[in-house]
Amino acid sequence: MIPALSSRPVPTFPSARDELACTHCGLPVPAAAREGAEPCFCCSACELAYGIIHGAGLGAYYERRDRVIGAAETAARATGKSYAEYDDAAFLTRYVTVSGPDRRIELFLEGIHCTACVWLVERLPRLLPGVRSASLELGRSALEVVFDAESVAPSAIARALDTLGYAPHPSAATQREGERRAERALWVRLGVAGALAGNVMLMALALYSGAAEDAPYAALFRWGSLLLTAPSVFFCGSVFLRGGWAALRTRVPHMDLPISIGILAGFAQSAYNTLFGRGDVYFDSLAVLIFLLLVGRWLQQRHHQRAQGALDLIAALSPATARLVEGEARRDVPASAVREGELVEVRVDERLPVDGIVVEGRSSIDAAWLTGESLPEDVKPGDRVYAGTSNREKTLLVRAESPVTGSRLARLLESVERAQARRAPIVRLADRVAGVFVVVVLALAAVTFGVWSFIDRARALDHAVALLVVTCPCALGMATPLAVSAALKRAARAGIFFKGGEFLEALARPGTIAFDKTGTLTEGRLALVSFEGDPSVKALVSAAESRSGHPIGRALVAAFGATPGLAVESVSEVPGLGLTARVSGHPVRVGSSEHVGGAGVRASFPWREALAHAAELGHPAVAVAVDGEVRAVAAFSDPLRTDTRASLDALRGAGYSVAVLSGDQSRVVDTVAERLGPLLEARGGMLPEQKQAWIERAGERGPIVMVGDGVNDAAAMAAADVAIAVHGGAEASLGASDVFMTAPGVGKVLEAVVGARRTLAVIRRGIVFSLAYNVLGVALCMGGWISPLFAALLMPLSSLTVVTQALRARTFDAPRRMP
Amino acid sequence: MTVLFIVLPLAVLLSLLAALAFVWATRCGQFDDLDTPAVRLLCDDLGERPRSPSQHPSRSPP
Numbered sequence: 001m002i003p004a005l006s007s008r009p010v011p012t013f014p015s016a017r018d019e020l021a022c023t024h025c026g027l028p029v030p031a032a033a034r035e036g037a038e039p040c041f042c043c044s045a046c047e048l049a050y051g052i053i054h055g056a057g058l059g060a061y062y063e064r065r066d067r068v069i070g071a072a073e074t075a076a077r078a079t080g081k082s083y084a085e086y087d088d089a090a091f092l093t094r095y096v097t098v099s100g101p102d103r104r105i106e107l108f109l110e111g112i113h114c115t116a117c118v119w120l121v122e123r124l125p126r127l128l129p130g131v132r133s134a135s136l137e138l139g140r141s142a143l144e145v146v147f148d149a150e151s152v153a154p155s156a157i158a159r160a161l162d163t164l165g166y167a168p169h170p171s172a173a174t175q176r177e178g179e180r181r182a183e184r185a186l187w188v189r190l191g192v193a194g195a196l197a198g199n200v201m202l203m204a205l206a207l208y209s210g211a212a213e214d215a216p217y218a219a220l221f222r223w224g225s226l227l228l229t230a231p232s233v234f235f236c237g238s239v240f241l242r243g244g245w246a247a248l249r250t251r252v253p254h255m256d257l258p259i260s261i262g263i264l265a266g267f268a269q270s271a272y273n274t275l276f277g278r279g280d281v282y283f284d285s286l287a288v289l290i291f292l293l294l295v296g297r298w299l300q301q302r303h304h305q306r307a308q309g310a311l312d313l314i315a316a317l318s319p320a321t322a323r324l325v326e327g328e329a330r331r332d333v334p335a336s337a338v339r340e341g342e343l344v345e346v347r348v349d350e351r352l353p354v355d356g357i358v359v360e361g362r363s364s365i366d367a368a369w370l371t372g373e374s375l376p377e378d379v380k381p382g383d384r385v386y387a388g389t390s391n392r393e394k395t396l397l398v399r400a401e402s403p404v405t406g407s408r409l410a411r412l413l414e415s416v417e418r419a420q421a422r423r424a425p426i427v428r429l430a431d432r433v434a435g436v437f438v439v440v441v442l443a444l445a446a447v448t449f450g451v452w453s454f455i456d457r458a459r460a461l462d463h464a465v466a467l468l469v470v471t472c473p474c475a476l477g478m479a480t481p482l483a484v485s486a487a488l489k490r491a492a493r494a495g496i497f498f499k500g501g502e503f504l505e506a507l508a509r510p511g512t513i514a515f516d517k518t519g520t521l522t523e524g525r526l527a528l529v530s531f532e533g534d535p536s537v538k539a540l541v542s543a544a545e546s547r548s549g550h551p552i553g554r555a556l557v558a559a560f561g562a563t564p565g566l567a568v569e570s571v572s573e574v575p576g577l578g579l580t581a582r583v584s585g586h587p588v589r590v591g592s593s594e595h596v597g598g599a600g601v602r603a604s605f606p607w608r609e610a611l612a613h614a615a616e617l618g619h620p621a622v623a624v625a626v627d628g629e630v631r632a633v634a635a636f637s638d639p640l641r642t643d644t645r646a647s648l649d650a651l652r653g654a655g656y657s658v659a660v661l662s663g664d665q666s667r668v669v670d671t672v673a674e675r676l677g678p679l680l681e682a683r684g685g686m687l688p689e690q691k692q693a694w695i696e697r698a699g700e701r702g703p704i705v706m707v708g709d710g711v712n713d714a715a716a717m718a719a720a721d722v723a724i725a726v727h728g729g730a731e732a733s734l735g736a737s738d739v740f741m742t743a744p745g746v747g748k749v750l751e752a753v754v755g756a757r758r759t760l761a762v763i764r765r766g767i768v769f770s771l772a773y774n775v776l777g778v779a780l781c782m783g784g785w786i787s788p789l790f791a792a793l794l795m796p797l798s799s800l801t802v803v804t805q806a807l808r809a810r811t812f813d814a815p816r817r818m819p
Numbered sequence: 820m821t822v823l824f825i826v827l828p829l830a831v832l833l834s835l836l837a838a839l840a841f842v843w844a845t846r847c848g849q850f851d852d853l854d855t856p857a858v859r860l861l862c863d864d865l866g867e868r869p870r871s872p873s874q875h876p877s878r879s880p881p
Contacts, residue, residue, distance in 0.1 A: 118858050138855040184845050191841040195834050
């Protein structure tokens with residue numbers, strides 16, 4: 001139901017009448033907690049966060065946030081953890097760097113959305129004395145905190161961020177360092193290439209205009225160009241030369257190969273001609289070519305960085321510490337130190353550190369990310385529980401069955417990594433074209449050389465090289481990166497984030513789309529579907545449930561409305577069974593048959609049959625007893641989103657087949673599947689490992705896309721050609737996803753597919769354009785009519801056309817229509 | 820026109836200096852994050868003065 005591992009709020013419930021939103025996080029406020037006027041809060045944690053923000057004079061956050069995102073709908077909620085492990089010596093050496101008296105730590109924050117978040121988080125030094133500075137990188141949701149180790153502990157920083165609703169996770173900065181170096185290296189290449197290209201062009205202008213006709217000046221400009229172009233080719237352009245060499249060695253077609261051939265041939269001949277003072281030089285074309293290609297490469301890389309590093313988040317799911325039980329005493333130890341057979345205590349809202357068997361206590365466990373089961377699962381002594389799931393209601397004592405490394409979570413993470421490593425890279429359209437291109441161009445150059453050897457032996461080599469330079473696929477090399485990066489930008493504006501351009505191409509090929517049911521096709525909450533029995537008890541039920549945070553309680557209050565007139569005298573909830581309350585003097589029981597149907601219960605209708613019927617349909621149901629008499633039965637289900645059917649039909653219309661793989665009970669899945677139209681397959685009760693196997697089998701038949709929202713899908717997602725994570729799921733599923741969507745539902749998936757197809761059409765058009773220019777260039781070269789001036793004009797012209805059409809194409813922001 | 824033999828290397832030297840400045844800026848991390856600074860600018864000019872906590876007496880922090 002509510003993703004246990006994420007502090008992202010579920011979308012506000014639209015069907016509830018008279019809904020009050022929490023001033024801090026925007027979640028609905030339980031009926032009983034309403035005090036009338038704003039501010040009002042859904043829980044004490046939000047109230048605390050609000051108090052802290054206002055107390056530090058930062059109340060402007062709320063105005064700001066409401067202005068940026070319209071309504072208070074996306075602030076996050078505190079998890080209330082202690083973060084004691086942040087003060088551990090091992091933690092400090094791993095994540096905290098020391099510089100003089102200052103300490104530095106980088107944290108990934110959940111729930112960063114907009115400018116208001118940047119504003120609030122960067123005022124951390126005002127909330128917490130001892131913090132020197134906090135600077136947030138919006139693109140990666142990474143916060144760098146510099147603090148004074150004497151006056152503030154890392155755990156206090158983590159707690160402060162958590163209270164504000166941004167649950168922190170430590171980031172291993174070493175891996176990021178490598179990426180940053182690569183990024184900066186590309187920047188340097190780009191800048192230097194630009195400076196060199198500008199200067200070489202100026203000199204070329206002098207040569208073309210004839211201002212340097214006299215021998216010494218012509219030689220000066222040619223030698224100057226040579227000196228400036230050499231670093232451009234061998235330093236800035238080395239990325240292409242290396243790529244070309246790799247393509248040659250591994251025999252995998254790649255854009256870099258024709259580029260390298262063009263650059264090297266042009267440079268060699270130009271240098272030779274400069275040395276001996278004869279013939280033409282192409283230095284300006286080469287320098288500009290390298291600069292433009294680097295711009296394309298840079299645009300491409302820029303979009304790859306988003307949402308990376310999220311794999312760290314998955315590892316952060318299993319808690320770092322465990323509370324070991326030693327007789328009466330409790331001792332915090334690192335989770336990795338827990339051995340088989342030892343007892344650990346797990347309090348409410350904590351995650352389990354290890355797999356084990358419950359020894360003491362009854363509670364419910366939210367295992368949504370592992371099993372996909374949307375409702376919390378009730379556990380009692382003797383039941384098996386898994387690491388990473390969270391305890392919902394009462395303290396549990398658990399006997400560890402295996403060390404941390406042997407847990408199901410650890411195995412799942414391993415299989416994600418294995419599946420990702422095994423995944424074949426997607427060969428891009430442009431690279432496939434490049435493979436053919438190289439062969440054709442080399443053949444044409446050979447023909448040109450051969451034919452001109454008979455006509456004019458001295459000019460033969462010149463013409464052949466001119467052909468190689470002119471056909472050097474600048475436009476082709478830019479067409480794809482530009483179209484892709486423009487599309488990615490537009491997609492991001494529409495709330496769809498792609499981790500790389502290749503996924504656009506993969507998504508555009510019709511294949512199989514597998515959905516995880518929970519939260520993708522359905523709303524991810526319970527709603528009342530049937531109510532049998534005496535309608536007069538509705539008001540009593542609603543009053544009794546108004547204080548309950550249980551999904552069923554919320555659904556009942558939403559369906560029956562608030563009942564301010566009734567006095568609720570006492571309420572008690574038994575985990576996994578139901579609720580007992582006294583409303584206006586009437587004892588009210590709502591819950592399972594076990595809870596309601598105690599000794600001496602009377603009934604006015606066949607309620608046990610009604611419960612059994614609901615169970616057959618896969619709907620959770622409760623019975624209601626008032627004054628010791630069973631009066632009604634209410635059944636619930638997770639309703640389909642309104643746009644689900646239409647979007648699925650549109651996808652099928654475009655040639656995709658749709659499958660549903662769910663961890664929910666088979667009966668529930670069957671009921672939902674009936675309303676989805678023709679499906680390839682609809683299966684319930686699937687374990688993460690089974691999903692992965694299914695995806696791998698389907699992947700052998702054709703392209704496969706997996707849409708999921710939890711870590712339970714992570715392995716299957718990693719095995720798919722394209723993995724899509726939808727909003728509302730655990731942030732951790734980002735780690736395994738290639739595409740991330742900020743809005744839930746199938747509608748967004750359809751939008752992504754439509755946009756991807758449009759982008760591919762733009763890419764194809766760009767390739768056709770640049771090939772047309774090359775055909776023209778080849779014709780001129782073979783005829784011997786080309787000159788360096790003409791080559792210098794033709795190249796930017798072709799690039800300009802391609803760039804314009806790539807940037808102007810409407811890919812993600814036009815109305816949905818399947819191209 | 821012989822002045823070209825002096826001016827041309829001079830011009831190249833100037834652009835070399837510009838390129839070096841660019842490399843230096845890159846090494847300092849000027850181009851590491853291109854998104855947040857634009858957003859931060861929007862934030863800073865809005866009501867920065869602290870509010871008196873008495874406005875929300877019942878919600879003051881513990």
